[in-house]
Amino acid sequence: MTAGVAERAAVRERAEEVLRKLAGEQAVLREDQWRAIEALTVDRRRVLCVQRTGWGKSAVYFVATALLRNGATAEPGDPPAGPTVIVSPLLALMRNQVDAAARAGIRARTINSANLDEWSLIEHEIRAGDVDVLLISPERLNNPDFRDNVLPGLASSTGLLVVDEAHCVSDWGHDFRPDYRRLRTFLSGLPGRTPVLATTATANARVTADVAEQLGDALVLRGPLDRDSLRLAVLSLSDPAQRLAWLADHLDRLPGSGIIYTLTVAAATETADFLRTRGFAVASYTGQVEDADRRAAEQDLLDNKIKALVATSALGMGFDKPDLGFVVHLGAPNSPIAYYQQVGRAGRAVEHAEVVLLPGPEDAAIWRYFASLAFPPEDQVRAVLTQLSPDRPLSTQALEPLVDLRRNRLELMLKVLDVDGAVRRTRGGWLATGEPWTYDTVRLRRVAEARETEQKTMIEYARTTGCRMEFLRRCLDDPGAAPCGRCDNCAGPLFDAEVSSAALAAAGAFLGRPGVEIAPKKMWPTGLAAIGISLKGKIGPAEQIEPGRAVGRLSDLGWGSRLRGVVSPESPDAPIPAELAGAVVEVLKAWAHGDDAWRQRPVAVVAVGSRRHPQLIHSLAEHISVIGRLPLLGALSSDRMSETGQRGNSAQRVRTLHDAFTVPPEVAGQLAALSGPVLLVDDLVDSGWTMSLAGRALRRAGAAAVLPLALAVAG
Structure with a gap:
């Protein structure tokens, strides 16, 4: 729209009218709110708003939507503007936004994983012009069905694109989300002069510059970030x-x-x-x-x-x-x-x-723990790429047993590779694109x-x-x-x-109350056949361990720091501290007399062998043996125990340990003579497979039941 001063003043008055419907009769546009609305609706520009929480960023895109949809800033002969598309990170925000839009007479709908059965109806409403605002999550942008069947048409008809919480676009930001990088594809599919608004309250200069660069020629409106309340x-x-x-x-x-x-x-x-x-x-x-x-x-x-x-x-x-x-x-x-x-x-x-x-x-x-879950090192990334082909998609579930990465970390890595063009998500899983890809060591180190x-x-x-x-x-x-x-x-x-x-x-x-449950494994991980392990489905009753107990979780407020100081990989090996030994006794007492008490008192103690903390585990097993007047049968040994401290996935853990534990002949002989459960003692339960597979070995050697007991549970 080519507009002079009078025309722009008229547009501002209409904008103020919409705002009053949205926020009440006393509401007045802030100067930067008007600058953003003017740039979006009159000049059809791209705008980045970096403004404090509560400044009124949502008012900008709702007012702009109303003006664009009713043709207030259209050139003669222009078709009506299509719906505003808001890319928003959380369903909570979407629910609030839909309610807010309704107050201003703006018809808003949302497409998300919780309303799949409404997608076709919403698409029909969009084509019929009955939707003013469509809210979608960034994850939708790379959902294969949505990306291939909905996104192209949506991009070509969008009247205004809004990127909420835009700091998520930048991997320099505190909450980088790879799915947000899919916005580049959306932006490239927009018709010329389609306005774009990106908003955030939490972007420093580096993140602001990164987001503005990805938007293209953007007007940056950065306000003071004081919160005077x-x-x-x-x-x-x-x-x-x-x-x-x-x-x-x-x-x-x-x-x-x-x-x-x-x-x-x-x-x-x-x-x-x-x-x-x-x-x-x-x-x-x-x-x-x-x-x-x-x-x-x-x-x-x-x-x-x-x-x-x-x-x-x-x-x-x-x-x-x-x-x-x-x-x-x-x-x-x-x-x-x-x-x-x-x-x-x-x-x-x-x-x-x-x-x-x-x-x-x-x-x-x-x-430090959360930092350890960042983008994997290059050898692990290359291992994933090696498993993928250009013509046979692999689901994340099928890929997981083939690489030593846990599900959430694998998903995050694949999303980054997708953005980088090395892989492509399709129906049925992930494909390799064959495009050259470089591990950006320098950038990852700088981040x-x-x-x-x-x-x-x-x-x-x-x-x-x-x-x-x-x-x-x-x-x-x-x-x-x-x-x-x-x-x-x-x-x-x-x-x-x-x-x-x-x-x-x-x-x-x-906080001093010790005791958390160790849930037994009941199912083998999926996909073990792909790595040569003939185990699947339910773990047989004769090979299962019982529910167990630990003193606490590493993330507990009360016991967490004390347990980390004893069982973490960098902790020196030493006999069990007196305070922790006392807590173990309290756990055993509660286990014996609680509502979910063991069915039969244990008749012996066996330790899980450890190269990292042998003194700790032996002293723990010995302490239990003495106070419980139970024979200490010894320790299960394995030369394949992971000592790296890296949390691998379940399939890889089972691959390493499924036949690794040896029950010494003298222990097996005593098990045959006992007619009750055995306490199996370890320092830390992480994935749970070490305890499950050591217990399986004891069950196969004749133990009537295995009760796992550990100092700590990870997580």
């Missing part, structure tokens, strides 16, 4: 019990309802369980919670029926509760940019919101170094004596960063680190 604070508490006790003492003082973020699923579950014992209405929200339960928990928080969601980063982007009163972090995220994004959920429609970080010394170990720098910066944030909001804004390269006057360092702390003796005693007792 947030009061940031950090409290240093010595251990997990102190931090849980602080929550129990102070949760009622935090305004309204909010979010308590944890770094691991186990920590979220433990924290929610403890707070419920102290009388608080809370719910846990993790990737392991069923979708229906997550949706119910979201709604309970939106309706203020609960005080808090105790959540992992699975909540993260897309949750929209404008009156959220607080965000507490039990453990620090590994990036100040990720932290800024999460705390930005609070205080969007309230005058003050409290943000409190409770860091712990165990945070760094958790960061890893950037991640390490972010972790160090997060530690600096917790320790700084300067303004905390200014610190975060500088991390995001905000040129307007200045002291906020509100945080604990600027205005003095609102909360102290004191905890009551009653709360501390309750937290200590709660």
Whole structure:
């Protein structure tokens, strides 16, 4: 549209009318909101908005949609604009956006994995012009059916493309998602002068430049990132019990309802369980919670029926509760940019919101674990490419037994290779394209170094004596960063680190309870025949082990750090510490007398041989033997035990160990004379296959039953 001053003023007035329908009669466009809408609707440009959470990015694309759809900025003779396509990362955001669009009279639909039966109807509605906004997840962009059958037509008819949470496009960003790189294909299929809007609240200068480059000739609108409703604070508490006790003492003082973020699923579950014992209405929200339960928990928080969601980063982007009163972090995220994004959920429609970080010394170990799951080394990538052919697709499930990568890491790697053009996802699996591909060692190293720098910066944030909001804004390269006057360092702390003796005693007792279940394997991994192992289907009852017990998980708030210090690959080998030996006794007592107690008392102890921690395991087995007055039969040996510390997949673990354990003749002879279960003792259960296959060897040698007992469970 070639527009003069008067025409642009008329468009702005129509934009203000749409905004009032969307946000209320008092709503007025911010200047940068209008600049974005003007660039999209009048000039048909590409725009990147880097603006703080709560600034109103969704208003920009809904208003622009209304103007484009009703022809307010069309040239004479132009056909009506097609639907706006919003690529959005989370179903939670999609649900909120559909509701928001309806308030402005905008017809919005969503295509996602949860409504496959509605796809054909929605496609018909799009062709009929009955859909104003279509929301899709980035994963849809490379779903074979969607990519091949829906995407081409959608790209050619799109009136406006919106890329929400656009920092995910960049592998320099804190939350890079390979599926977002598929947007390049979408962009290339758009008709000329189709406007594009990319939005994010968490992009530093490097990420902003990377995203803008991928968009093409883009107008970048970057605003100040201060959140004047947030009061940031950090409290240093010595251990997990102190931090849980602080929550129990102070949760009622935090305004309204909010979010308590944890770094691991186990920590979220433990924290929610403890707070419920102290009388608080809370719910846990993790990737392991069923979708229906997550949706119910979201709604309970939106309706203020609960005080808090105790959540992992699975909540993260897309949750929209404008009156959220607080965000507490039990453990620090590994990036100040990720932290800024999460705390930005609070205080969007309230005058003050409290943000409190409770860091712990165990945070760094958790960061290292997640960093170990990054893009695999070149030899593993080449091994995957070798298994793929250009004409016979292999599913991820079929590929997994052929390479030593766990499912989620393999999927991530394949998505990156797909973006790079080395493989292609098709119906039935993955194909090799035959295109030349280079392992970008330099870039991967630089990204890893950037991640390490972010972790160090997060530690600096917790320790700084300067303004905390200014610190975060500088991390995001905000040129307007200045002291906020509100945080604990600027205005003095609102909360102290004191905890009551009653709360501390309750937290200590709660976290000090040892005992988690070890679930037995009941099925062999699929695809073993492809690697020469003739095992499939159910594990025979005569070869199965029983449900077992461990003191705790490596990710537990209470036992995690103590267990990591004993069983991790870098831990020195030594006899079992007295505290841990006492915990083992408590686990055995509970196992013997609990509701799900063993059916028969064990009659002997056998250890799993270890080259890494032989003293630890032998002393553990010996301790159990003495206190339980049970014979110690010895240890099962294997010369194929993995000592690398790398978490391989189940099929490869079974390939290595299915016939590796030797039951010494003297042990087999004693097993034949015993008429009861055997305790099988190890230090760490990771995939669970070492314990299962060692137990299988004992069962085949005559053990009536095998009860697994370990110090720790990974995860």
